[in-house]
Amino acid sequence: MQEIDFYMVDAFTDATFGGNAAAVCPLTEWLPDETLLAMTRQHNQSETAFFVTTDNGFELRWFTTQGEINLCGHATLASAHVIFEYLNYPETTIHFETRFVGPLTVTRSGDWLTLDFPAAGSEPVEPPQALLDSLGIGEYQEVRLGRNYIVVLDSQQQVEAVKPDIPLMLTLNQKVCITAKADSDEYDFVSRFFSPAAALTEDPVTGSTHTMLIPYWAERLGKTRLNARQVSKRGGDLRCQLMGDRVLIAGQATTYLSGKIFLCR
Structure with missing residues (x-):
């Protein structure tokens, strides 16, 4: 039987049941991908974030219930929280x-824990009608496409009022951010x-899409330091800064649960 430490962390919040929950598993070596x-x-x-200690820091991977993904902000924040709080990590920066x-x-x-991520670009596009219909909107300022769709709306009130048609959004084969x-x-x-193909269709707080939102709003507002709020039901706060590319x-992050996983073979 193999024992693995397990943590569930609420990221981008200082209160339990806020922000975005991620599971974190420190490993001594990589297990098979199917495991x-x-x-x-x-x-x-x-x-779920998995990491392995190396001579130079840590190797980090992220999985959803559908498979491995290429970037996840809140699970990276959660992993750093675990390393700082439970692994007696002596430095102020994790690599x-x-x-x-x-x-x-x-x-x-x-x-506060600060992620240093590559900025991501986006370009204006003509939106497919299914995108607008899935959001139930007729008016918008612009639509952009990068890692996912970004739909810029007129007001915070409009963002909060959207009730997406998830089955219709699934036909886009793309994730959707409104801002x-x-x-x-x-x-x-x-x-x-919104991640229509995921089990949790609305992501409470999304670090990866802010790699696009920060450059966009920095240019539009003429400032490089920005405070952001993801206005999901759980909600979360992000302090943002654009630094070149x-x-x-x-x-912030808080631990909800810690325990042991037992893998029986």
């Missing part, structure tokens, strides 16, 4: 090696994010 996927399906969270996006770092300052300038001075912009995304 990692089976574990992820057993956890039934939007993402991760990843398969698809290269080296990533997470730096701790007080209760708008924030209504209050506390935040610069707000967003919501990189973005810094800071958030």
Whole structure:
């Protein structure tokens, strides 16, 4: 029987039941991919992060119940939280090696953890009618496409009011982010994010889509430091900064559960 430590962490929040939950599993060596996927399906969270300690830091991978993905912000934040809080890590910066996006770092300052991710671009596109219909909207400012669709709406109120038609959105074969300038001075912009093919169709807080949102809103608002709010039911806060071809995304995290996984063979 093999024992593996297990943590469930709420990321991008300082309160339990807020932010986005991720499962985190430190490993002594990589298990077969089919085992990692089976574990992820057993956890039934939007993402499970697995990491292995190396001479230079950690190797990090992310899985959904559908398979391995190329980038996940909240599960990276959750992994860093586990390393800082439970592995007696002595430094203030963690170095991760990843398969698809290269080296990533997470730096701790007080209760805030800052992700250093590659910025992602997006280009204006003519939206398919199914996209607009799936969101139930007639008016919008623009639609862009990069890692996923970005639909820019007129107001935070409009973002919060959207009730997506998920079966119709599935026909797009693409994830969808909606965003708008924030209504209050506390935040610069707000967003919501839909993953129609995932078990959890609305992602509570999404670090990866902010790699596109930060460059977009930095240019539009004429500032490189921005405060963002993902206005899902759970909600989450992100402190953002554009630094050339990189973005810094800071958030807090709290542990919900820790325990042991027992793999019987």
